[in-house]
Amino acid sequence: xxxxxxxxxxxxxxxxxxxxxxxxxxxxxxxxxxxxxxxxxxxxxxxxxxxxxxxxxxxxxxxxxxxxxxxxxxxxxxxxxxxxxxxxxxxxxxxxxxxxxxxxxxxxxxxxxxxxxxxxxxxxxxxxxxxxxxxxxxxxxxxxxxxxxxxxxxxxxxxxxxxxxxxxxxxxxxxxxxxxxxxxxxxxxxxxxxxxxxxxxxxxxxxxx
Amino acid sequence: xxxxxxxxxxxxxxxxxxxxxxxxxxxxxxxxxxxxxxxxxxxxxxxxxxxxxxxxxxxxxxxxxxxxxxxxxxxxxxxxxxxxxxxxxxxxxxxxxxxxxxxxxxxxxxxxxxxxxxxxxxxxxxxxxxxxxxxxxxxxxxxxxxxxxxxxxxxxxxxxxxxxxxxxxxxxxxxxxxxxxxxxxxxxxxxxxxxxxxxxxxxxxxxxxxxxxxxxxxxxxxxxxxxxxxxxxxxxxxxxxxxxxxxxxxxxxxxxxxxxxxxxxxxxxxxxxxxxxxxxxxxxxxxxxxxxxxxxxxxxxxxxxxxxxxxxxxxxxxxxxxxxxxxxxxxxxxxxxxxxxxxxxxxxxxxxxxxxx
Numbered sequence: 001x002x003x004x005x006x007x008x009x010x011x012x013x014x015x016x017x018x019x020x021x022x023x024x025x026x027x028x029x030x031x032x033x034x035x036x037x038x039x040x041x042x043x044x045x046x047x048x049x050x051x052x053x054x055x056x057x058x059x060x061x062x063x064x065x066x067x068x069x070x071x072x073x074x075x076x077x078x079x080x081x082x083x084x085x086x087x088x089x090x091x092x093x094x095x096x097x098x099x100x101x102x103x104x105x106x107x108x109x110x111x112x113x114x115x116x117x118x119x120x121x122x123x124x125x126x127x128x129x130x131x132x133x134x135x136x137x138x139x140x141x142x143x144x145x146x147x148x149x150x151x152x153x154x155x156x157x158x159x160x161x162x163x164x165x166x167x168x169x170x171x172x173x174x175x176x177x178x179x180x181x182x183x184x185x186x187x188x189x190x191x192x193x194x195x196x197x198x199x200x201x202x203x204x205x206x207x208x209x
Numbered sequence: 210x211x212x213x214x215x216x217x218x219x220x221x222x223x224x225x226x227x228x229x230x231x232x233x234x235x236x237x238x239x240x241x242x243x244x245x246x247x248x249x250x251x252x253x254x255x256x257x258x259x260x261x262x263x264x265x266x267x268x269x270x271x272x273x274x275x276x277x278x279x280x281x282x283x284x285x286x287x288x289x290x291x292x293x294x295x296x297x298x299x300x301x302x303x304x305x306x307x308x309x310x311x312x313x314x315x316x317x318x319x320x321x322x323x324x325x326x327x328x329x330x331x332x333x334x335x336x337x338x339x340x341x342x343x344x345x346x347x348x349x350x351x352x353x354x355x356x357x358x359x360x361x362x363x364x365x366x367x368x369x370x371x372x373x374x375x376x377x378x379x380x381x382x383x384x385x386x387x388x389x390x391x392x393x394x395x396x397x398x399x400x401x402x403x404x405x406x407x408x409x410x411x412x413x414x415x416x417x418x419x420x421x422x423x424x425x426x427x428x429x430x431x432x433x434x435x436x437x438x439x440x441x442x443x444x445x446x447x448x449x450x451x452x453x454x455x456x457x458x459x460x461x462x463x464x465x466x467x468x469x470x471x472x473x474x475x476x477x478x479x480x481x482x483x484x485x486x487x488x489x490x491x492x493x494x495x496x497x498x499x500x501x502x503x504x505x506x507x508x509x510x511x512x513x514x515x516x517x518x519x520x521x522x523x524x525x526x527x528x529x530x531x532x533x534x535x536x537x538x539x540x541x542x543x544x545x546x547x548x549x550x551x552x553x554x555x556x557x558x559x560x561x562x563x564x565x566x
Contacts, residue, residue, distance in 0.1 A: 015377050056463075059427040061373035068374065101307060104369055105420070125307075151510045152545030178421055178483065179507050196422055 002032060005041040008073075012045030015065025017072045024076050034080035038117065042073045046115030053112075054198035060108060063197075067111030074114070088119035090208025093135045093171070094145040095127030097156035102149040105177060105197070109145060112201035118208065129159040136164070136171045142208045145200070146190075148177040158188040165189075172207050176200055218564055220286045222350035222410045228533035229411045229452035229476040231499045236562050237525070239285045239555060240352070240501050240535035242415065242456050242478060247544040248551050249279050262337055269337060273344040281346055284559050287410065288349065290341060291356025292334040294397065295365045297326065303368035304361055310368035313375075315382050321366070323389050327396040330355075335405070342408035350410035352454065355394070355401050358416020359438045360426070363390050369425070376430070384434060391438030398442045402449045411454050411476070412446040419459020421483055428464040432471060439472035452476060454501060458540065460484045462493075469497055480539035481505050487539060488527040499533030506540045509550035517553040525561055 004027045011019035020042075027037045049066040052058040092113055096106045103125050110120045121139055123131055132144050144164065146157050157180070161173050172191035175184075185193035192207075194200040225238040246258045257279065260272025280288040295301055299322055302308035312318050345351070357365070363386050364372060375383045406412070416435075418424050424431060443453045452475035461468065462485075468474060476499030480487045483505075491500045503524050508517060521536075528534050536558050542551050559565060 056423050059423060060425060061376050061427065061430075064370055064373045065377040103307070107370065150545065151507045152543075178481070181483070 001040055002027065002030070004030060005032070005037065005044075008037070008041035009045035009048070012042060012069045012073065013049055013066055015062070015069045017069045020069045020073045021076055024073055028080065034077055034084050035086045038074065038077055038081065038086070042070050042077070043115060043117050046070050046112075050112055050115055050198040050201060054196060063108060063111065067115060070115055071111075089117040089205060090142040091119045091121065091139050092143040092145055092204055093121045093123060093132060093139060093141045094147070095123035095132060096125040096147045096149075097153050097160070098126055098128045099156060100148050100150050100153040101125045102147075105149065106145075106147040108197045109147065109176065109200045112197045113145070113204050116201045116205040118201075118204060129156065129163040132160050133163050133167055133169065136169055137167070141171045143174055143204050144171045145174045145176075145204070148175075148180065151179045154179055154184060157184075157190065161188050161190050174200060174204060174207075218281075218284050220281055220346065220348040222286045222348065225286050225352070225535055226410050226452065228501070228535045229454055229499045231475070231495075231497070231533040233530050233533060236564075237558065238287070238535045239283065239558055240287070240478070240537045241285075241289055241542055242538075243289065243541040243543070244279070244551075245542055245544040245546070248542050248546065248548050249275075251548040252552070253279050253282060255279065261340075266336065266340065270340045270344055273337075273341050276341075277344055277346050277349060281349060283555055284564055286349060287352045288345075289352045289413075291353040291414065292330075292338060293356030294326070294330065294362050294394070295357045297329045297333050298362065298365055299325070299329075301362075301365040303371075304365040310366060310371050312366050312386065313371060315379065318382060318385065318389070323393050326393045327400065330397050331400065338401075338405040342405070345408050351408050352411040352413055354406065354409055354412040354414065355397050356414055358414045358455075358457070359387060359391055359394055359435055360416050360418060362394070363387060366390075373426075376426075387434035387438060391441065394438060395441045395445070398445055402445055406449060406451070410451065412442075412449075412451050413454040413456060413478075414442075415456035417458040417479075418464070419457070419461045422460055424459065424461060424464055428467070431464050432467050436467060436471040439468075439474075443473045447473070452499075454478060454499075465494065469494065475499060476501055476533065476535075478502050478535075481507070482539075487524055491528045491531050491534065495528075495532035495534075499535070500528070501535040501537070502539045503528075503536045504538050504554050506538050506542075506546060509538060509542070509546045509554060512550070514549055514553040517550055518557045521554055521557040522561065525558070 008023040053063050113120050174192045175190045182193050192203050224234045255275040257272045257275035260268050263269045300311035303310040446453045454476040455474045456478045458479045478501035480502040487503050
């Protein structure tokens with residue numbers, strides 16, 4: 001692999017936005033394809049961070065700053081990717097369910113999914129089943145990802161699953177959050193429960209391949 | 210919904226003080242961090258939260274009387290109440306109200322009126338602290354004091370994600386925020402302890418440091434920036450001959466030995482089964498500190514009364530005799546907890562400890 005891309009991956013893991021951008025420009029100047037820069041420079045760095053996070057080897061702040069560097073990099077790279085006709089690996093519609101205003105967990109999952117090269121549409125907090133389904137239809141989403149922190153709002157997840165099935169859309173429903181368990185996932189017939197953000201990103205990618 | 214009334218219950222706050230000092234008490238004290246208005250209303254028919262902070266002092270006192278009476282009627286030796294710093298923060302709300310943080314730069318930090326906060330705190334709360342103390346029933350005292358720990362107040366000014374970015378972008382400012390807000394906490398606690406703490410038998414603040422799988426900041430940062438500031442407060446609390454109880458949610462196992470040794474806490478509250486059953490906390494730390502907690506709040510929400518009863522008895526039998534134990538929910542009783550679930554827990558504990566003999 002190009003030393004520029006190795007350096008880029010390392011700076012991304014440290015959250016160094018300026019260095020990452022400089023190295024993207026350097027890589028482009030060296031004639032490296034935008035898709036290669038994305039996959040071997042940016043996504044590979046984020047993947048290392050995700051694995052470390054899954055093993056509790058890094059803390060949330062390190063994930064957030066790495067994700068910020070990756071976002072800055074992908075924003076810079078986007079026009080070149082579009083020009084080259086590179087598409088995202090899949091589309092996720094994400095949000096915190098109706099009645100719940102907590103967003104830290106959802107934001108971390110979003111960043112980890114973006115770190116896998118997925119296009120993530122963030123609906124924010126207090127999202128109704130209808131809003132999830134409408135956004136999924138409009139964007140031909142592969143996945144609807146529902147987050148909840150409160151026991152009392154877990155019931156909303158069932159409403160989302162039921163509406164997805166009633167509308168017959170193809171998106172898989174992934175669920176997560178502090179009170180959610182595999183048993184609950186099974187009971188509401190959601191497609192996947194994941195216990196942490198890094199695993200959520202892995203599973204989301206597997207649904208899109 | 211069955212409410213078992215016990216005519217013979219006489220509260221004695223000294224029980225829970227023993228627990229905080231890690232001594233087993235046969236009449237295991239009931240304890241809650243917060244009990245929401247719905248449960249209180251459904252059990253006693255009163256709405257103390259509507260009155261306690263009224264501008265009308267007579268109405269306020271009536272609210273506090275109702276508040277104390279709820280805890281007394283339910284078999285508690287203490288009532289829990291914190292007067293929260295986040296409630297008086299100028300331009301706060303980044304933690305509790307999802308507002309944009311007001312401190313993003315060194316300039317924002319220099320301009321922020323930190324020095325006004327202690328005065329604001331007492332201007333806002335002093336009359337109510339007085340009313341709360343004056344309505345305390347015989348035999349009872351309170352657990353609490355100055356609410357919100359350092360991490361929560363810093364987040365309320367900066368926002369969690371921006372605080373994480375600040376750590377990377379301006380580490381000096383990140384450190385200064387904790388120091389400056391630590392000074393504010395110390396000033397408020399000093400005056401609180403000198404003038405308003407008689408009604409409190411155990412001092413406490415809540416500061417959620419973790420989530421399901423780990424801490425929200427690195428353990429190094431917690432040890433460097435947060436625990437030394439906690440220590441300033443616990444030292445003052447101990448000088449007033451009171452134990453200190455930390456309420457902190459999340460998976461804290463990697464940092465908890467440091468919390469005990471560096472912050473010098475006497476007891477800890479908060480547990481949820483997705484992290485560890487209450488008995489695990491007791492097994493790990495029961496030789497060093499008192500443990501407050503018990504039933505995962507989710508259990509109270511989703512299980513039947515009989516299942517809750519079985520869970521409570523199993524938990525009590527597992528932790529019995531292992532240091533100081535105060536029992537209740539692992540978190541709190543928000544309005545979404547069914548009153549039947551709460552009562553099933555309380556009644557089981559009271560039967561187990563012999564209130565109904």
